[in-house]
Amino acid sequence: MALxxxxxxxxxxxxxxxxxxxxxxxxxxxxxxxxxxxVGNYPGVTVAKKSGLLKLSHGNVELVDLPGAYSLxxxxxxxxxxxxxxxxxxxxxxxxxxxxxxxxxxxxxxxLFLASQAAELGIPMILILNQCDVARRKNIHIDEQxxxxxxxxxxxxxxxTRHEGTEEIIExxxxxxxxxxxxxxxxWPKSVNEATDLLRTAxxxxxxxxxxxxxxxxxxxxxxxxxxxxxGKDTEDIRLYVGQARGLIFKAGYNxxxxxxxxxxxxxxxxxxxxxxxxxTAKTSRTESIxxxxxxxxxxxxxxxxxxxLVFLSVYTWANPFMEAxxxxxxxxxxxxxxxxxxxxxxxxxMVDGVIEGVGAFLGFLPxxxxxxxxxxxxxxxxxxARAAFLMDKMFSWCGxxxxxxxxxxxxxxxxxxxxxxTRTIEDPKARLATILIAPxxxxxxxxxxxxxxxxxxxxxxxxxxYASLALFLMHFxxxxxxxxxxxxxxxxxxxxxxxxxxxxxxxYRVPRLRDVAWRMIQSGGEFIKxxxxxxxxxxxxxxxxxYFPRTPGVETETRRAFIVEQASVQNLNRENIAAELATPDxxxxxxxxxxxxxxxxxxxxMGRIGKTLQPVFAPAGFxxxxxxxxxxxxxxxxxxxxxxxxxxxxxxxxDEETGDLRQAVAKAKWTNGERKGSPVxxxxxxxxxxxxxxxxxxxxxxxxxxxxxxxxxxxxVSFSFMTSLAWLGAVxxxxxxxxxx
Amino acid sequence: MLNLSNLSIGSKxxxxxxxxxxxxxxxxMVMGLLPGMDVKVVQVAPFGDPIAIEFQGRRVSLRRAExxxxxxxxxx
Numbered sequence: 182m183a184l185x186x187x188x189x190x191x192x193x194x195x196x197x198x199x200x201x202x203x204x205x206x207x208x209x210x211x212x213x214x215x216x217x218x219x220v221g222n223y224p225g226v227t228v229a230k231k232s233g234l235l236k237l238s239h240g241n242v243e244l245v246d247l248p249g250a251y252s253l254x255x256x257x258x259x260x261x262x263x264x265x266x267x268x269x270x271x272x273x274x275x276x277x278x279x280x281x282x283x284x285x286x287x288x289x290x291x292x293l294f295l296a297s298q299a300a301e302l303g304i305p306m307i308l309i310l311n312q313c314d315v316a317r318r319k320n321i322h323i324d325e326q327x328x329x330x331x332x333x334x335x336x337x338x339x340x341x342t343r344h345e346g347t348e349e350i351i352e353x354x355x356x357x358x359x360x361x362x363x364x365x366x367x368x369w370p371k372s373v374n375e376a377t378d379l380l381r382t383a384x385x386x387x388x389x390x391x392x393x394x395x396x397x398x399x400x401x402x403x404x405x406x407x408x409x410x411x412x413g414k415d416t417e418d419i420r421l422y423v424g425q426a427r428g429l430i431f432k433a434g435y436n437x438x439x440x441x442x443x444x445x446x447x448x449x450x451x452x453x454x455x456x457x458x459x460x461x462t463a464k465t466s467r468t469e470s471i472x473x474x475x476x477x478x479x480x481x482x483x484x485x486x487x488x489x490x491l492v493f494l495s496v497y498t499w500a501n502p503f504m505e506a507x508x509x510x511x512x513x514x515x516x517x518x519x520x521x522x523x524x525x526x527x528x529x530x531x532m533v534d535g536v537i538e539g540v541g542a543f544l545g546f547l548p549x550x551x552x553x554x555x556x557x558x559x560x561x562x563x564x565x566x567a568r569a570a571f572l573m574d575k576m577f578s579w580c581g582x583x584x585x586x587x588x589x590x591x592x593x594x595x596x597x598x599x600x601x602x603x604t605r606t607i608e609d610p611k612a613r614l615a616t617i618l619i620a621p622x623x624x625x626x627x628x629x630x631x632x633x634x635x636x637x638x639x640x641x642x643x644x645x646x647x648y649a650s651l652a653l654f655l656m657h658f659x660x661x662x663x664x665x666x667x668x669x670x671x672x673x674x675x676x677x678x679x680x681x682x683x684x685x686x687x688x689x690y691r692v693p694r695l696r697d698v699a700w701r702m703i704q705s706g707g708e709f710i711k712x713x714x715x716x717x718x719x720x721x722x723x724x725x726x727x728x729y730f731p732r733t734p735g736v737e738t739e740t741r742r743a744f745i746v747e748q749a750s751v752q753n754l755n756r757e758n759i760a761a762e763l764a765t766p767d768x769x770x771x772x773x774x775x776x777x778x779x780x781x782x783x784x785x786x787x788m789g790r791i792g793k794t795l796q797p798v799f800a801p802a803g804f805x806x807x808x809x810x811x812x813x814x815x816x817x818x819x820x821x822x823x824x825x826x827x828x829x830x831x832x833x834x835x836x837d838e839e840t841g842d843l844r845q846a847v848a849k850a851k852w853t854n855g856e857r858k859g860s861p862v863x864x865x866x867x868x869x870x871x872x873x874x875x876x877x878x879x880x881x882x883x884x885x886x887x888x889x890x891x892x893x894x895x896x897x898x899v900s901f902s903f904m905t906s907l908a909w910l911g912a913v914x915x916x917x918x919x920x921x922x923x
Numbered sequence: 924m925l926n927l928s929n930l931s932i933g934s935k936x937x938x939x940x941x942x943x944x945x946x947x948x949x950x951x952m953v954m955g956l957l958p959g960m961d962v963k964v965v966q967v968a969p970f971g972d973p974i975a976i977e978f979q980g981r982r983v984s985l986r987r988a989e990x991x992x993x994x995x996x997x998x999x
Contacts, residue, residue, distance in 0.1 A: 252953040256946045288981065291955040404946040438943035442952035468982070469965075476966045476975060571984040575970035578986065584973075682947035682989045686954070687975060687982035 194242040195275060196235070196354060197266060199299060200283030201292050202249035203564075203688035205311045208341040208697055209283055210246040213350065220708060223271060228262050229605060237351060239358050245277070253298045253395060256405035257610050257681065264408065267302050268393055276304065279357050281350070283309045286316035286323060286338070289457060293449050294442075297367060301395050305361035307335045307353045314340045315689070321459040328456045334362045342694050367448040372433030373440070376401055376426035383422035384412075401426055402441040468564075468689040476568050476687075485572050488565075489591055492556045496549050496595040497626065503548035511541035530729055531722075539721030543714050546598050546883055551706050553592050553599040557606065558701035560588070562693030566606060567685050574683055580665055581672025583609060583683050586616040590664075593623035594657070597884045601891055602705055609681035615668050617892050618900055621884050622660035622667065624876060627820040631875045632656050634823060634838040638848050639868045659876040663907065709887070716886035720817040727788040728814060740781045744774050779828050788814055802874070802912035803867040803920075805852060812874065819880035866919025870912035878908035925997055927962065927976065927990035935963045936995035947985065948992040955979050956993065 200206040211218075214233025223230045231246040247263050255261040262271070269276035280299055284292035289310070296308060310316075310323060329336040335353035339346025369377075377397050384392065392400075392408075399408045400423060409416050427437035435443075475481050515533045522529035560566045570584030577586050585607040593600030600620045607613040632653055641649035745763070748770065749756045763771050783789050792810030799809045807829045815822035823838050830846040850862040879885065879901045888897040930936055938958050941948050956962060956978050965982065966975040973986045 251950065254946070254949065254953070291979070291981070294953055402949075404944060404949055436943060438949065439941060439952060442943075442949065443957065446955075446957060466980075472966065472975075472982070476968070478967065478969045482969045567984065571966075571968055571973060571975060574984075574986070575968055575972045578972075682945075682950065683973060683984070683986050684947055684950050684954075684989065685984045687984055 195277045196279045197277035204285045205341040206283045254403045255407040261407040286310040286313045300364035376429045379426045500548035535725035539718045543717040550599040554702045554705040558698040564688045564690045580669040593620040597621045619664040622664035624657040630838040638844040720882035802870045803916045817882040866916045870916040874912040879904035925995045927993035928987040940994045947989040
């Protein structure tokens with residue numbers, strides 16, 4: 182049999198989609214790729230990488246949606262992605278075969294700036310004139326035939342929101358793949374070319390790895406240049422050459438810092454002269470009239486507060502029925518699975534208390550994520566988000582955040598997971614990271630059960646309902662009070678990267694397309710399940726194992742014996758009668774015994790032992806071993822503390838914070854040994870300490886999973902250690918101060 | 924010297940020069956704000972900062988401190 186010739190490795194064709202922000206680039210991307218999309222992260226930065234498959238006559242083509250940018254200049258690592266991707270410097274991504282540049286037809290000249298810069302890379306290009314409907318409404322007419330002649334590349338008219346032009350774009354891509362065409366590049370003055378050559382020879386080749394002209398221009402022209410970051414400690418030497426190179430341009434009579442923009446616009450002005458005709462008389466636009474109200478000093482703020490209240494309320498309340506339905510579904514599933522494994526108690530517990538509980542733990546977050554992203558997509562697509570950031574910026578800028586931090590932080594009051602995912606709207610990477618790190622301090626809804634239990638058990642009976650609700654209200658500000666100084670400290674001492682300007686376009690208001698809004702919502706939900714799900718699931722299983730093992734033999738019979746003896750003496754019956762009653766399933770007595778056995782198993786479990794071992798760590802906060810176990814067991818999800826305490830106090834796992842039994846049990850709990858034997862465990866300083874602890878502690882596997890995904894594992898570790906030590910410190914301080922005052 | 928950071932709300936001025944030492948100035952130029960063009964402050968945020976400006980039919984928000992590199996001539 183003849184050997185088949187080896188298959189030539191098929192090269193995937195890559196197309197990069199570039200364009201200014203607010204040009205409808207993402208809508209276009211969705212139209213072109215449909216459901217065949219993949220969202221990932223670029224290595225080392227917090228920028229989402231979106232790519233999708235496009236079916237062409239040339240076979241399958243990968244379309245990469247690069248982040249929106251006005252130009253190729255990059256002040257931060259995240260902004261550098263566009264230059265890096267077009268230069269073929271992103272790991273796993275070669276130089277694209279075609280650049281598809283999306284421009285706003287109503288703003289053609291300024292949108293071509295990016296295209297003209299990209300043209301210098303020598304990659305074949307097509308130009309997509311999007312939002313042609315808006316241009317038409319403004320009476321702007323573009324002669325696309327002439328434009329295509331002048332630019333030497335295919336020009337396609339499109340209205341992405343109405344799916345117009347999609348076929349033509351695919352045709353244009355096919356034609357450029359068949360016959361590569363490039364946009365004419367700017368003819369730089371001699372001094373600029375000399376300066377570029379000076380840099381090329383000055384930067385040692387082993388450092389520059391053959392920097393292309395575009396990258397050299399970035400180093401030459403940009404005031405803050407992230408391309409320089411590549412050189413590490415050699416940056417200072419290179420800056421010296423940059424100074425010399427700029428000197429050459431200066432001597433030729435140009436301001437080196439302003440030269441690029443002036444020369445490019447001159448070039449573009451000549452290039453498209455006569456292409457655009459428009460009346461030139463500007464009448465008050467719709468956007469202008471809406472903005473009179475929306476960003477008004479007084480009314481604008483009132484509308485903003487009202488709108489945010491609505492968003493927050495919806496995330497908080499609309500999600501509830503869905504979350505309850507999911508919980509009910511989980512309970513139902515647990516109910517039907519339980520009998521299947523009746524013969525093997527360990528497997529039963531693993532399935533019911535581990536696997537199903539674990540799946541439920543992260544599915545429970547879905548409704549809030551979907552609702553929040555629905556609103557965020559709506560706010561962004563209408564153009565309002567930029568206005569919200571404009572209104573709020575002053576409140577956040579002093580501690581290193583910016584106006585765009587507001588929505589993620591507010592959302593974190595419902596749940597930090599969607600809140601952290603929402604930080605993607607913040608372009609400034611430093612502000613984004615600071616927002617991610619302080620978001621988990623916001624008092625999320627999962628903290629509520631702990632507050633309700635402790636305030637209901639201790640503050641309400643003593644001080645009345647007024648102070649109880651006041652305490653509940655104040656608890657919602659504990660995290661915020663710590664978060665703001667934290668952000669300030671992070672900004673001043675830890676992140677210390679170059680400050681980013683808050684330069685934000687206020688785009689024209691638009692009616693959003695429901696399809697795009699729904700798409701964003703579904704995508705974020707799917708990503709959460711795919712990426713955070715596995716980590717949350719793993720943490721849940723580990724904690725389950727710590728709570729279940731080792732099943733010390735004899736615990737059950739020992740507890741049973743002690744229970745019978747106790748009951749016999751209490752009820753004045755003989756032990757046989759008690760034993761007979763216990764044989765009846767579902768009797769009060771057998772239920773009591775079952776809860777006692779669970780409690781004894783918990784005390785014997787690894788978690789119980791760890792709790793007892795670690796109790797000295799929490800002793801300065803006045804915690805006994807039971808509280809310690811409650812705290813430890815609730816690291817995957819803080820709301821677990823209620824059911825853990827329920828098991829510890831032998832009430833069974835199905836208690837909730839409103840259950841009178843648990844309130845009474847904690848109110849009556851006494852120290853069983855040591856010098857404080859017989860005195861109540863939950864004194865006021867201890868209660869305050871626990872409240873503070875739960876307000877500040879990082880007890881949420883889902884949050885840590887999402888931080889890992891959005892900012893990297895090391896930031897999740899930082900967040901966990903920082904929040905947990907702060908929580909410990911807060912609890913110890915309030916206890917120690919408390920016992921001295923009362 | 925009049926610059927964009929102290930132009931009052933509602934008034935219009937012509938850009939005389941942009942010193943472009945800061946990246947924010949360079950970005951403004953890339954977005955189309957060039958010497959010789961008219962610029963107007965259209966809104967001031969509730970706490971006095973940032974400001975919203977308009978040029979060439981484009982609306983952009985920036986902080987006052989970032990606007991000082993744009994030198995202006997007041998139009999009558």
